[in-house]
Amino acid sequence: MAKDITPRDSDYARWYTDVVTRSTLADYSPVKGCMVIRPHGTALWENIQRGLDGMFKATGHENAYFPIFIPKSFLAREAEHVEGFAKECAIVTHTRLKAVEVDGRRTVVPDPESRLEEELIVRPTSETIIYSMFAKWIQSYRDLPILLNQWANVVRWEMRTRLFLRTTEFLWQEGHTAHATHEEAIEEARRMLEVYRTFAEEWLAIPVLTGTKTESEKFAGALTTYCIEALMQDGRALQAGTSHDLGQNFARAFDVKYQSAAGDWQHVWNTSWGVSTRLIGAVVMCHGDDDGLVLPPRVAPVQAVIVPIWRNESQREAVLAQGRALCERLVARGIATRLDERDNVNPGFKFADWELKGVPLRLELGPRDVEARQVVAASRLDRSKTKLGWDGLEEAVAAKLDEIQAGLFERARQRREQATRDVETWDEFLEAIEEGGFVRARFVPDPEVEAEIQQETRATVRLVPLDGADDPGPCIRTGRKASGRVVFARAY
């Protein structure tokens, strides 16, 4: 296992691609902009799904599944919504292939007779199709709230793609709810924002800021978009999840109404919220190093790997037998443990291989360890080594994993703190943006001004903090009176 990964310092973008592909998280596919999520990446996504799904159910949501196709007219019904997605749609127009001869070669072409009367859009998001069903299911206030979630693939035609961060097809979950009042809908949107923050911080060990998007950055069709925003090691921000208060925009477009206890008919209030396989990109970029992935123990497909070490056949037998016994004990304790029994590669190769794949804890087991009834535990977080005795090994390994989980979060939090600064003038702003990181500046949100700033600096308003309105002063750009600071950064 040659460490043929480009160092972060020399080319961060290439480092990212190297880590994702060499660690076998994902690979490029022959379909432009689409990736293949390989078993290691799929196992990581399944752990993320399991964690989130539990939190969705604990907050009263149920899963459902809606069609992948959206009739064109549905997408068009909410004006901002169609404008937001029109330029990145996969459009289905035909339903049959027909064999023809072109230049003497047999090939297949769409059969003109199979042209659809109305084109279908491969869902870029499912508000329209889901709320058309809500209109059918909701009659009375007794039918509310509806609290649904869908795990699905979606397609947004992207010009410049990057594995996990921005792909034409990606996997995600989209929550969709309907409520009797705006207050309830806002409460729901904020509750799910908090679920996302908790998940990012406690499961992925990624510290995030929470806030709202400005008008120019919000979801097409929302009243308010709440978001969690993370900072990557190169000082660029990454939007990691959004939760939308949709108001009654879609309810009006799809005539979703309920009869209140008093007997009158009202439009419902909707929310939607989603995170995607992009979270995997965030994990890679937040924690990875020049040796590869570093996975947070709570979502790592393999939490501990036992690497047996031997010089001759009789050692091999003894070491493997003990390795199997220890592996079984750890698995029985619920720790995802693998024993690397390969005999065509040496221990050094195995060390590098599992480091590349981001396994949080390596347990080395050689003949002398067997004699001393111990393993040598090497942490992927900081390479520290500790001897752990076989008695009570389960608890010791679980404690180590907790320590790594906490250490990863703390390292990322410190990195973010160091890369966050307050600026007071436009010159300070320019300098800070150039250095990277989160830049907190007083600002009066305004689409035109934001476009100018983005043009000049490539920075955007990442969010307006929920509690940030209490720090008035002049807007960094216009001098107008700002009520508080917003967070700027260059972003993925």
Place this chain on the structure above:
Amino acid sequence: MAKDITPRDSDYARWYTDVVTRSTLADYSPVKGCMVIRPHGTALWENIQRGLDGMFKATGHENAYFPIFIPKSFLAREAEHVEGFAKECAIVTHTRLKAVEVDGRRTVVPDPESRLEEELIVRPTSETIIYSMFAKWIQSYRDLPILLNQWANVVRWEMRTRLFLRTTEFLWQEGHTAHATHEEAIEEARRMLEVYRTFAEEWLAIPVLTGTKTESEKFAGALTTYCIEALMQDGRALQAGTSHDLGQNFARAFDVKYQSAAGDWQHVWNTSWGVSTRLIGAVVMCHGDDDGLVLPPRVAPVQAVIVPIWRNESQREAVLAQGRALCERLVARGIATRLDERDNVNPGFKFADWELKGVPLRLELGPRDVEARQVVAASRLDRSKTKLGWDGLEEAVAAKLDEIQAGLFERARQRREQATRDVETWDEFLEAIEEGGFVRARFVPDPEVEAEIQQETRATVRLVPLDGADDPGPCIRTGRKASGRVVFARAY
């Protein structure tokens, strides 16, 4: 809850649709041929997924995810394959919508400038895209076998659709493997057939026959298609799962080769195998009755429901308090239990509602039961009622559920035995097919003859039993010498 379900006797097809929609498993969507899987149906599918996924992992498979789009030229590369799927493809041709005015009305149309150079097909199955990746990943015999599975949505444009049984989009899993030898591939295809048989019988309580498809019924591109075949209550067969020995057909089309230990290059041998949301249709049609769904306990989203019964407020408090305590105990034991606390409907309504939804066991809890420290358990299988004491309730309920699981299978098995007959002559064949069920007849498989028979009787060869070649005699239709019997039926 009016029992407004069409009885099976009067119209089996309408009964089926009534049960699926009223039990809230699924609903029709505004997209032709596509359905919405509602929370009850999604929870059932998730349980089916969990069961199968565990069996796939136990047999050495890992999950991965491949793009939803297949370039047209990929589909066309295997001749039989493209012929099999050409007539039911969703074809993506454009990637942008453009606002235009038509008769003074603003609308959106596919932007001609966004026409794709090569059309993309929404996957009807993924052999081509997956094996193109295998070609990249496989070099040496050391890379084999590759044992992958994918959980995904697929699209096959269907003219006549029926909820779960035949929909334009459906959810499924597709296993894809590559092996060094044909023997290994055959062994794998048969192993997964056995996994499907076990799952159908032990989890879904559906007895199935196993065998191979004839040439005219096999998968487009396979050498041999193995299948499990179930019998529904109306005497029609349902193909419930298939496992394909693909030989080297796709390996040649996509040049998937490995270098053997001896140093020469060989094409790999592939298998693929899948089951889909169709299994939910099979569960409905195999076990359901005129009161609604009957779900096998092992996959039921709710295994037991506690219905509290009270006449006045003080009874209500006491009964609910006990209901909650019992519910907690059962949940702690791993039994999916729900307490129905609704106070706007009466117990009779609740009984009918949970029967409709197929919950295997109802636990009635009234004031007298509280006094006697018992519940009255009513089985969805046969409506039998048993009093169960609170002490050891967990074990008693678990035992009841096992009993219902076994009883469902046994009832279905007996029904199938009674509806399976051997026939010796063409007249007997015609009569038996008219009566419904599985008809075992000596037959020499031949596509033309099979087409004739289907034309005349609507019956097809469901399978050739794996061990059925030891019963020679004249072919039912042609008089030619047949080596044994095959199984005919009218099928979904």
